[in-house]
Amino acid sequence: MSDLNEILSLLNKGQGTAPSRSIQSNRGAASSSSSSNSTASSPSSSILEGLNLSSINPDLIQQVRQEYLTKKTNEESLRNATSLTPEVLIAIANMAKTTELISVMKKCKQRQDKKEQELYSHRESIKRRYKKQKENLMAKELIGVKIGADEIKSIDRELDRELHAMDLQVLKEMDKEVKHLQQEFVQLNVPLFKVSNxxxxxKLQQKVLHILQDI
Structure with a gap:
């Protein structure tokens, strides 16, 4: 098993990833030995010294390498996915079990619900304010103060204008919440998720969210 780990570590190094702890230890030992002999050895020579390929079946080396490359290919395929393929569904199901995906989704939902409630409360306060203005005008009219028809219409126009501006603000805030969720999912490498309008x-991302809600 240690031989297999060393093979995978060597393959990882070939892909530009960090070497494993066992190889780092071998490198450190080789460097210490080299220092005592006042000769410098390269990192690649240290790795080769620590990896005994002669005792490993070449077919096994090829098998491990093929499995490694297949894994890399699958990861690349998921990153570039553009539809809900069986592979994507399997990957999402696995992520739901092995990562914080569900927890992150719930936190994003709670954040969105809170923002929606705040915006709704603000919108209702606008309506109450203009309703109060109309009630004050009607009260004046009841005690004999003449109220022009334009005054009521003016209040209605101002109400419509302010509600329209508020609705535009709601859309902007909801767009921000969508972007926030996208960013959180991108950090988790969830298939089909990217920051996009x-x-x-x-639509695809919403399908993924519906699937996650049912898990």
Missing amino acids: DPNDI
Whole structure:
């Protein structure tokens, strides 16, 4: 098993990833020995010294290498996925079990619900304020103060204008919440997720969210 780990570590190094702890230890030992002899050895020679390939079946080396390359290919395929393929569904199901994906999704949902409630409360306060203005005008009219028809219409126009501005603000805030969720999912490498305003991308992402809610 240690031989297999060393093979995988060597393959990782070939892909530009960090070497394993066992190889680092071998490198450290080789460096110490080299220092005592006042001769410098390269990192690659240290790795080769620590890896005994002569006792390993070449077929086994090829098998491990092929499995490693297959894994890398699958990861690349998931990153570039553009539809809900069986592979994507399997990957999402596995992530739901092995990562914080569900927890992150719930936190994003709670954050969005809180923002929606704040915006709704603000919108209702606007309506109450203009309703109060109309009630004050009607009260004046009851005690004999003449109220022009334009005054009521003016209040209605101002109400419509302010509600329209508020609705635009709601849309902007909801867009921010969508972007926040996308960023959180991108950090987890969830398939089909990227920061995007494209309706097709968002539609696919919503399908993923619906699937996660049922898990």
